Amino acid sequence: MCLISFINLIILSFFLFILSINFLLMNYTMFIEWEIVSLNSMSVVMTFLFDWMSLMFMSFVLLISSLVIYYSKEYMSSDVNINRFIILVLMFVFSMMMLIISPNLISILLGWDGLGLVSYCLVIYFQNVKSYNAGMLTALSNRIGDVALLLAIAWMLNYGSWNYIFYLEFMYNNFEMLLIGGLIMLAAMTKSAQIPFSSWLPAAMAAPTPVSALVHSSTLVTAGVYLLIRFNFLLVDSIWGQFLLLFSGLTMFMAGLGANFEFDLKKIIALSTLSQLGLMMSILSMGFYKLAFFHLLTHALFKALLFMCAGAIIHNMNNSQDIRFMGGLVNHMPLTSSCLNVANLALCGMPFLAGFYSKDLILEIVSLSNINLFSFFLYFFSTGLTVCYSFRLVFYTMTGELNCSSLNMLNDEGWIMLKGMMGLLMMSIIGGSILNWLIFPIPAMICLPWYLKFLTLFVCIIGGLIGYFMSNVNLYFMNKSLDKYSLINFLGSMWYMPYLSTYGIIFYPLNVGVLVMKSFDQGWSEYFGAQKLYQNLTMYSQLNQVIQNNNLKIYLLTFIFWIMILLGLSFMIL
Incomplete structure (x- = not known):
């Protein structure tokens, strides 16, 4: 089943990519409307929107998911139910397709909720307490955004149709824009894990690594960014754009800081995803939706x-994810290490790799834009932090001596996994330049003073040096970090957001739910409702049964009762 899915998806991916280039060059947009049911004046219509953006994003999602499924053939080979896993992944991809091609809020909700439900099933795939908790946090955090989307759907009843794509120009700069824009932004912030909904993203690392590769590159977390790209009109020159710029900048900064204090390999990469999502959201809030989309695609390639690579390393390390137990992997796993280093350099924005074209362009546009000093600082400092934790990761895992048990058999012989990685390695090297020429065929003139032009490079070099020094920590610095333990605990635990989310989204709401159920559902409403009715009916039924037993005493008592009533009435008349 893995091979069949892989072949079908990759063929479809290439077909959609060729089609997207054709649509881009010819400036085509295709609407397909399918009337499901028509009753009097009401019609339920399923609408699909095919333009260069949706087709290109779909081709990337299918390419990555095909390689992930092929990679899973070996990674999940010991799983008895591997076909069930592949079906879940395919359902996940289908939900994402629904979301991408829908210009209609109702059909978007189908894809949106499909992503939420299937992601819950995938996070709890390894059935243990930690996975269940992570799955619950993921599902409940995303429900907040689902409610916001439902409210936006309810408000759009005022327009007579849910095809928002027709109303964006009309909605611009009026009250509806503020309301619907705010609700859509809230939905996107929960799905793309912006502050204060960030804690579910590292928790979702409980899922199998192929799922993490899919979720963090092109599906679940990018759904929010893609939705806002479609609604980009509502962010330009509005209060929501400024609000999103602040929160996405803080998310980028917080994730970058947190990754420098993390020792779990998958969580470091998860926090780097969070940082890049913050970058996409912040540039989108400034009105550059094409740049956000460009970075979305390049990021998908190197993040997958x-x-x-992390999955291959964890496999070889006997399922250990702690980078302190790694070291010298470049000697034992040269091919995997090369792939990891290329992906890391692309993430850092190394010239002429995929990440460079989008990140460098974003930072130069930021330098050219009229934004405040705080946002400018967040952009560049976060870029430095990205290079810092990337270099720290490389020095911990690749250099020095192996720190784990000598019984570990480290090798590069997972050929199926390596073939899956090779496809993405090529795309991580050439993907950025291809997309750059396609999406921005006419070069933009960005005229900056030399110190702003070199600032990106300078920040990257400083970040890399700090990452190198952090990985070669001597005893003096370790004691210093212990001295500032409370600060480091605060920075390393995502500014205590997991505690707030766990208590605020899971613990207290569920406890309140239990109390409400006990006092209302199983309390007052039972006592004055069904149970009281049941008791009364039982009592009257028993009385009726006694009367129907034809007992002489009852007839005598009834006769005396009626005589007394008649006597009473006669006395009252006299």
Whole structure:
């Protein structure tokens, strides 16, 4: 089943990519409307939107998911129910397709909720307490956004149709824009894990690594960014755009800081995803939706590769994810290490790799834009932190001596996994330049003073040096970090957001739910409702049964009762 799915998806991916280039060059947009049911004046219509953006994103999602499924053939080979896993992944991809091609909020909700439900099933795939908790946090955090989307759907009843794509120009700069824009932004912030909904993203690492590669590159977390790209009109020159710029900048900064204090390999990569999502959201909030889309695609390529490399390393390390137990992997796993290093350099924005074209362009546009000093600082400092944790990761895992048990058999012989990684390695090297020429065929003139032009490079070099020094920590610095333990605990635990989310989204709401159920559902409403009715009916039924037993005493008592009533009435008349 793995091979059949892989072949079908990759053929479809190439077909859609060729089609997207054709649509882009010819400036085509295709609407397909399918009337499901028509009753009097009401019609339920399923609408699909095919333009260069949706087709290109679909081709990338299918390419990555095909390689992930092929990679899973070996990674999940010991799983008895591997076909069930592949079906879940395919359902996940189908939900994403629904979301991408829908210009209609109702059909978007189908894909949106499909992603939420299937992601819950995939996070709890390894059935243990930690996975269940992570799955519950993921599902309940995303429900907040689902409610916001439902409210936006309810408000759009005012327009007579849910095809928002027709109303974006009309909605611009009025009250509806503020309301619907705010609700859509809230939905996107929960799905793309912006502050204060960030804690579910590292928790979702409980899922199998191929799922992490898919979720963090092109599906679940990018759904929010893609939705806002479609609604980009509502962010330009509005209060929501400024609000999103602040929160996405803080998310980028917080994730970058947290990754520098993390020792779990998958969580470091998860926090790097969070940082890049913050970058996409922040540039989108400034109105550059094409740049956000460009970075979305390039990021998908190298992030999927990063997770695949991490999976291969974890497999070889007997399922250990702690980078302190790694070291010298470049000697034992040269091919995997090369892929990891290329993906890491692409993430850092190394010139002429995939990440460079989008990140460098974003930072130069930011330098050219009229934004405040705080946002400018967040952009560049977060870029430095990205290079810092990437270099720290490389020095911990690749250099020095192996720190784990000598019984570990480290090798590069997972050929199926390596073939899956090779496809993405090529795309991580050439993908950025291809997309750059396609999406921005006419070069933009960005005229900056030399110190702003070199600032990106300078920040990257400083970040890399700090990452190198952090990985070669001596005893003096370790004691210093212990001295500032409370600060490091605060920075390393995502600013205590997991505690707030766990208590605020899971613990207290569920406890309140139990109390409400006990006092209302199983309390007052039972006592004055069904149970009281049941008791009364039982009592009257028993009385009726006694009367129907034809007992002489009852007839005598009834006769005396009626005589007394008649006597009473006669006395009252007299």
